[in-house]
Each structure stands twice: as C-alpha cells, then as structure tokens.
Amino acid sequence: SQQGEEDPQALSIQEGENATMNCSYKTSINNLQWYRQNSGRGLVHLILIRSNEREKHSGRLRVTLDTSKKSSSLLITASRAADTASYFCATLKRIQGAQKLVFGQGTRLTINP
Amino acid sequence: ETGVTQSPTHLIKTRGQQVTLRCSSQSGHNTVSWYQQALGQGPQFIFQYYREEENGRGNFPPRFSGLQFPNYSSELNVNALELDDSALYLCASSAPDGGNYGYTFGSGTRLTVV
Secondary structure, three states, X not given: XXXXXXXXXXXXXXXXXXXXXXXXXXXXXXXXXXXXXXXXXXXXXXXXXXXXXXXXXXXXXXXXXXXXXXEEEEEEOOOOHHHOEEXXXXXXXXXXXXXXXXXXXXXXXXXXX | OOOOEEEOOEEEEOOXXXXXXXXXXXXXXXXXXXXXXXXXXXXXXXXXEEOOEEEEEOOOOOOEEEEEOOOOOEEEEEOOOOHHXXXXXXXXXXXXXXXXXXXXXXXXXXXXXX
C-alpha cells in the first residue's frame, strides 16, 4: 500500500522557473525522504527531513514538513533541464525487524528549454 | 567510496522460468533491501537482509527469495516467473539505522517476462 501521495502527478515548466511538488502521508513519521529517479533508473536520495524539523535546504532544494497536516513539499528553484525526472517522497515504516521505505506514485517533472 | 551496483541491467525471461538478480552494497553498508517498481508506480518493498538473514518482508509470495553473503552483497531470486513480475528491481544498501539517514540505491535491473 502506498503511504505517500504526491501531487501533482505530472508537472511541466520552463527552464528557470521554480517547481513545487507536494506529498501527503497517512501515519506518524520519524522522517520523510525525497528521492529523484531519472528515466526509470535508480533512485537518488535528495534530502531527509526529520519530524521535529519544519524546513530544510540543500542547494536549490527546499523541503518543508507540516506534521499537523501530514504533508511535505519539495521546491526546486531556478530549474534546469537536468532536473527533468520523477520525484518521490517516502516515509519509513517498521516491518518485523526491518525498516522499509513506503513510496508514493511520484511526480513526473519536465523542464522545457 | 563505491556505490551500489546491480547486475544485469536488463533481462528478458519466459513465463515459468527462474531468475537471479545481483546487488553489491556500498562500502560500509551491511543492510540490503530489495524493491519492485512497476511501470508508472512507486517502488514496493520486497524484503531486507541484515547479517545474512531476512529481517523483514513485504507482501510478496514465497517464490521471491533472497540471499545475503558475508561481504554484504545480495541476490534476489524469483521462481516460476509470471507476466506481472515484469518490473524494475531496485536494490538499496544502508547501515542498520539507514532509515535515519537515507538509502543508496543501485541503477536497477529491468526484468521483462514474456
């Protein structure tokens, strides 16, 4: 079952514009993670925000977390063609003795030159 | 520091056959997780291995099995392949508390069952 739900499912913007993606989740979390996936290949870890944090920055990325609304957003500023990818939020869930990532369906971002 | 390496990158199998996918974990990581990603979907957790033992399993049938070796590399085996097993299979390595820091994923193996 999917824990996170990304919104929108697809986003197309012009190069240089900012891109905002949203994620909602259902249960309480320790942290929320964002990953990028290029062309159906491997996932790249972008940023992790802990439940006691409200905002985090990494380069052109800004992530916010609102635990009261069970939602997070990922902002990419000054987008570039190389940012074209699918973006997933993921939360951790304990399963037996392991921890698993529970992903949403992702937002497919297209940056137009 | 080496990343996570998966092999092969692409594979075509016939329904009913068996397949083995391989993953070498990142240096210093002793936990390996496997995920299945169907087209247009987010990855789904298959299972996790720690110290050569499976310590957590998702909602996948027993024909999905795995191994972890002393060097922390891992294999995913799927028996009696079905058409719905066609997907991208992703391996992720981490330290045991990797969930608190993020996971390192390989580039995946694209499996097509015909």
